[in-house]
Amino acid sequence: MYKAIIVDDEAVVRVGLKNTIQWREHGFELAGDYANGRDAWEAIEQDKPDLVISDISMPFMDGLELAGLIAASYPYIKVIILTGFDEFEYAQQALRLKVSDFVLKPITAREIRGLLDKARSEMDEERQRREDLSRLQSQLKQSVPLLRERFLERLVAVGLGKAEIEDRFAYFGLPPLGAGSVAVVADIDDFGDRELLSYAHDVEFLRFAAFDIFEEIAGRENAIVFRTREERMVVILTGEGDGNELYETAFRYAEEARHHIEKFLSFTVTAGIGRIVPSAELLPDSYKGALSALDYRFLHGKNRVLSILDLEGRPEAAPPAAMAWDRKLVSAVKTGSIREAQELIERGIAELKQSRVPIETCFLQMQKVVLSLMNAIQEVVPHDREASIDSQMMLMEVYRFKTLDEIEAWLKQVVSAVMTEIAENRNHFTNAQIHKAVEYIETNYANDKMSLQDLCRHVLMSTSYFSLVFKQHTGETFVEYLTGVRIAKAKELLRSTSLKFYEIAAEVGYGDPNYFSILFKKRAGMTPKDYRDGPAKESGT
Structure with a gap:
């Protein structure tokens, strides 16, 4: 239906x-x-x-x-x-x-x-x-050769030189990238209520069906699409124009693919959008940002499009974590999963105990973990804000312990402190963006063309995420808040001026005086005339 x-x-x-x-x-x-x-x-x-x-x-x-x-x-x-x-x-x-x-x-x-x-x-x-299975099976046989996918995976995962990129792009017939590029990474959440047979190819077929949707949309955009060995779908979008326009294109692309997969295939995906980079050689920075955004699925739920700009702002990209265990721990820390982080610490320490490596190796491993956590803070905390955690002291402190059990307890405390630091900065960043949005509304309320899209471009956030956090912080939607500001300004003008009602409507951003009167009565409980003649005149309120 x-x-x-x-x-x-x-x-x-x-x-x-x-x-x-x-x-x-x-x-x-x-x-x-x-x-x-x-x-x-x-x-x-x-x-x-x-x-x-x-x-x-x-x-x-x-x-x-x-x-x-x-x-x-x-x-x-x-x-x-x-x-x-x-x-x-x-x-x-x-x-x-x-x-x-x-x-x-x-x-x-x-x-x-x-x-x-x-x-x-x-x-x-x-x-x-x-849902035409025979068509999808036929396309699966004619899909992009594995060599092309592995090249694109190397391009975004580890980075390549300019000469090799140009040579391989020409060889595979790929469109050249423009002055700005952004990576989008999508991952299947689960297969929903769809019943799967016990054969692996049925799962692969459904994965290909999702990938087919991404490829079909790519035909309308300047995009390159491929799958990684982890069965994730990666999109590289490029453009020559304004960075905000490219970012909006990436969000629109991911949202359309997410919608079609949910509607036509009856399962869901979550997509992460990285930061825009100025050249193909720097695509790994955008790809890592998209993976970090995807990690926030744990915090915000499945079936979403998440942007690293919405979640962490615009800091410079930090070096990658040294080990898979380090990366998983940092991912848990950044998404605020204290339980998962502690379980990872316990598992890592247990593996060190079982490996029976020398104590020097254990200390070196712990230093790598601490460095990974410090990198996580640098990714999230802007350069103009000083972190309260002294990383040098933490790197030296690991040597004062005599057992791995002591190190485990200490590392849990460190992780708790880092998570507190990141959470405080995230709140600071979101509060700053909402404050900026409120200032924009209160400065431009008289513009009758003001829209949610204009406001989101001003604060560099997507409309869906901004709407979520704006209502959490203000208790109102954008339209409700804007209406409140406009009606409050109208009350001031009714109390302090002799302007006609249609003039006041225009002053506060309403081109239609009748619509202004309807909204005013709904908010104030009386018409503009009654407000001017009654309580406003008698009490000045």
């Missing part, structure tokens, strides 16, 4: 569509109806429907502007535009926005049913195409 919403400022149209169409008979669940594009966009960001049926002419945000936002952020959502304007210009713009259908009003219930059946048929065909 697909989800659909209706957007039309005419209540009679919305009621008619709701009551005269048997939505479930056509394969749809009607998830909601909205009177303007602004309210509909908030619902789309929250529920992500499969189909949007929208009028063009509406207050606050028209249908084409809504379609543009959908195309930019959720390209997999189908849009049908209903309009009373028989204008070629509107049709052209709708085509540019990849609108599924552009239909002139008045439209009959029979025509609506036809549109729904057509949309469902297209969605069913897409689902069938993705």
Whole structure:
């Protein structure tokens, strides 16, 4: 069953569509109806429907502007535009926005049913195409040669020289990378409720089906896709323009792939996005950042797109951990898993005991662990903030112990201190970004075009992660907070000036005085006129 919403400022149209169409008979669940594009966009960001049926002419945000936002952020959502304007210009713009259908009003219930059946048929065909086992098996036989994948894995994992990169790119027919590149790493969370046979090739087939989705999307972007020996999917995106634009492309790419895998294959993936690097030789820095972002799945849950910029800001990349045990311990420390970190310490110490290596080797191993933890702090704590942990003292302190049991207890204390340091800095970073966002809202509240996307570009965070932490810190969504600021400013103007109501509406960012009055009454419990004539005049509140 697909989800659909209706957007039309005419209540009679919305009621008619709701009551005269048997939505479930056509394969749809009607998830909601909205009177303007602004309210509909908030619902789309929250529920992500499969189909949007929208009028063009509406207050606050028209249908084409809504379609543009959908195309930019959720390209997999189908849009049908209903309009009373028989204008070629509107049709052209709708085509540019990849609108599924552009239909002139008045439209009959029979025509609506036809549109729904057509949309469902297209969605069913897409689902069938993705689940077509014979097609996927055929593509599996013709997949990229192993040699190409191993070269790309070396490129991102260990790094290569410029000459070798250019030579191998030409040999494999790969598109050259631009001035900026970013790595995205995706990992299958689990296979959900899908029943698997006991044969390994069935698991491999499902992995390939997920990879096929990543490859298909790559055909629309300037992207290189491959799989690693750990069965992760890696995407290298490149571009010549603004870094923020490349970062948004990476997030949109990963979000679309995540959505399609969940919807069509019935299992989930989590993707990590690294930092943008200026050349192919530095791709290992972006790849390691993407792996670090993926580690945060333990903290934030499965089926997500996680960016290292959202989680750790923009510090310089630190050297990799020396050993697999070190890397796992650092991963647990950075994601805040104290229990996992302590278990790793106990396991590592137990392995040292069983190996019966000389005590000098044990001390050297512990120094490597401490260095890995210090690198973790340097990755997260900005250079302009001084860490409270003295790394030199910690490196020397390990030599004062006489048994591995003492070292184990000491290392657990060290890990606890490092986790506290990282957690405090993460809170500092998030608080700083939210404070920056609040300042931006309070400075630019009069701009009636202000959007969540503009704000996220200003603070360099993705919209989904920003919305999560903003509400955690302020108790309100972006729209609720912006409305609160605007209404508070309007109250000041009502108390202290003789400006007309429509002038005050414009001053606080509302081009439509009626919409301003509705919001003001909803927030203040009275109309702007009553507020000016009543309590505001008598008490000044």
